[in-house]
Amino acid sequence: MAGFLPPAERRSSALLGLYAALSLVLLLVGDRVPQAEMRGIGAWVFAPFDRAVLALDRAAAAWRDNRELHERVAELEIENERLRLAGVENQQLRMKLDLPAYRRFTLRPVEVLALAGEPVPSAATLSGGSHQGVHEGDAVVTRDGLLGRVGECYPGLSRVVLLTDVNSAVACEVESTGVLGVLRFAMTPYPRLTLTGVPLTDTVRVGQAVVTSGLSRRYPRGLPVGSVRRIGSDPSGLLQDIEIEPAARLSRIRHAFTISRPAAPEDSP
Amino acid sequence: MRQVVGLLVLAMIAMLLRSTALSSLAARGVVIDVLALATAIWALRNGETWGSTFGFVLGLGADLDAAHWLGRHALALALMGYAVGRLGRTLVRDSARTQFVVLFVCTLIHQVWSAAFEFGGSPGFPYAVGRVALAAVVTALLGTLLLGIVRRMTGHPLFGHAVLDSGSSN
Numbered sequence: 001m002a003g004f005l006p007p008a009e010r011r012s013s014a015l016l017g018l019y020a021a022l023s024l025v026l027l028l029v030g031d032r033v034p035q036a037e038m039r040g041i042g043a044w045v046f047a048p049f050d051r052a053v054l055a056l057d058r059a060a061a062a063w064r065d066n067r068e069l070h071e072r073v074a075e076l077e078i079e080n081e082r083l084r085l086a087g088v089e090n091q092q093l094r095m096k097l098d099l100p101a102y103r104r105f106t107l108r109p110v111e112v113l114a115l116a117g118e119p120v121p122s123a124a125t126l127s128g129g130s131h132q133g134v135h136e137g138d139a140v141v142t143r144d145g146l147l148g149r150v151g152e153c154y155p156g157l158s159r160v161v162l163l164t165d166v167n168s169a170v171a172c173e174v175e176s177t178g179v180l181g182v183l184r185f186a187m188t189p190y191p192r193l194t195l196t197g198v199p200l201t202d203t204v205r206v207g208q209a210v211v212t213s214g215l216s217r218r219y220p221r222g223l224p225v226g227s228v229r230r231i232g233s234d235p236s237g238l239l240q241d242i243e244i245e246p247a248a249r250l251s252r253i254r255h256a257f258t259i260s261r262p263a264a265p266e267d268s269p
Numbered sequence: 270m271r272q273v274v275g276l277l278v279l280a281m282i283a284m285l286l287r288s289t290a291l292s293s294l295a296a297r298g299v300v301i302d303v304l305a306l307a308t309a310i311w312a313l314r315n316g317e318t319w320g321s322t323f324g325f326v327l328g329l330g331a332d333l334d335a336a337h338w339l340g341r342h343a344l345a346l347a348l349m350g351y352a353v354g355r356l357g358r359t360l361v362r363d364s365a366r367t368q369f370v371v372l373f374v375c376t377l378i379h380q381v382w383s384a385a386f387e388f389g390g391s392p393g394f395p396y397a398v399g400r401v402a403l404a405a406v407v408t409a410l411l412g413t414l415l416l417g418i419v420r421r422m423t424g425h426p427l428f429g430h431a432v433l434d435s436g437s438s439n
Contacts (some may be wrong), residue, residue, distance in 0.1 A: 008318070011318065012316075012317045012318040012321065012351065012354075015318060015321060015322065016317070016321045016347060016348070016351045019321055019324075019325040019343070019344075019347035020344060020347060020348065022325075022340075022343070023325070023328070023340040023341075023343040023344030023347060024340065025340070025344065026329075026332070026339045026340030027338065027339065027340035027344065028340075030332075030338070030339025030340055031339075033339060034270065035333060035339065038333055039334070041335055042330070042333055046281075046284065046288070049281065049285050050285065050288065050289060053285055053286075053289045053290070054289060056290070059288070088278075114288035114289060114292075115288055115289075115292035115293075115296075116288055116291070116292070116334045116335060117292075117335060118287075118295045118300055118383075119295045119296065119298065119300050119400060120295070120296055121292050121295075121296055122335075187387050188392050188393030188396075189392035189393045189394075189395070189396055190393065190396040191396075193345075198333060207318060217421065227328065250296060251292075251293050251296030251297055252293060
């Protein structure tokens with residue numbers, strides 16, 4: 001067949017054959033290729049460009065953000081005062097009951113350089129890496145709530161597995177009732193976060209807040225995850241199908257904070 | 270050499286756009302398929318050899334970025350680059366109508382191929398169809414508009430006339 005074609009066409013056909021064969025090989029054995037290292041190099045190459053592109057976007061948003069943050073700081077100062085008094089009271093009560101004290105989080109600010117995945121981002125590149133004290137497994141949050149955890153850590157950058165990755169699983173609880181479940185991301189029937197493993201007998205209501213339960217040991221307890229948006233029953237009829245509205249706005253992430261992974265079981269109640 | 274540099278620069282711009290500005294839009298449900306758009310435009314301008322090379326390089330970058338199914342974008346975009354490059358010889362490439370149809374079909378095929386890897390069963394079918402159709406229309410409209418603006422700014426045709434002799438393009 002190739003003999004009937006002009007030389008230029010033979011060359012392009014051969015090249016296409018090579019690309020197709022390479023792609024098929026990668027599809028079949030791609031999981032064995034050291035992708036993390038290659039992504040690390042890619043993230044390092046793209047980081048300056050990502051920063052440049054984002055600088056334009058962020059300069060435009062800075063003025064609006066500044067005004068919003070001033071309002072937010074004022075609100076939080078009032079709220080903080082109330083919580084401080086409640087915290088002192090809580091500490092005294094825990095001491096009386098011989099319960100261990102809550103562990104304080106240390107927040108490490110980082111910038112979100114890039115998002116990956118369509119239609120919903122499933123990973124993000126952060127401006128902080130092992131040199132900035134970020135470690136694999138650290139929880140990543142925004143002021144609104146949990147984003148995910150650090151999946152890969154490079155010297156100056158890191159990659160976050162977002163809650164919207166299909167392989168992500170977070171042990172959660174419904175804040176006011178203590179109902180436990182595992183937060184997962186599902187693509188069907190449409191992309192959404194669901195709280196799985198909740199029996200029909202447990203009471204969950206629309207609008208209730210969902211926080212990390214701390215049971216998986218990956219995330220500290222009490223990080224806001226989202227709120228219950230819709231409740232149904234799953235096809236088996238044994239469990240609830242609970243859809244969660246994420247607390248953090250995954251489509252508009254600019255800055256985030258990393259929280260070190262909980263150390264020993266005694267540290268966190 | 271000039272084409273290699275151009276290929277790498279355009280591939281980097283496409284990847285940057287995809288991971289920054291367009292990812293926010295995608296999260297709101299409007300996917301602009303910059304991979305299919307860039308591959309189709311590059312292949313229309315440079316023919317099937319460079320079209321398939323560009324598609325493969327860009328697709329491989331996107332595959333590495335996505336972390337799942339290495340090779341899926343590379344295969345689809347390499348084939349797309351080749352097909353568009355071959356078709357480009359006989360099409361009136363500077364016609365806005367032709368550009369719209371080429372971009373629409375390319376985006377549709379690429380989105381269907383990508384969605385097939387995420388498809389989790391019949392309950393997700395209506396959403397997937399809606400997403401693919403919206404992406405195809407938006408990308409084709411935006412791409413045609415972009416090419417029209419560039420043509421007006423440069424003041425001359427972007428792709429030149431169709432070459433009817435099939436052996437002389439590369």
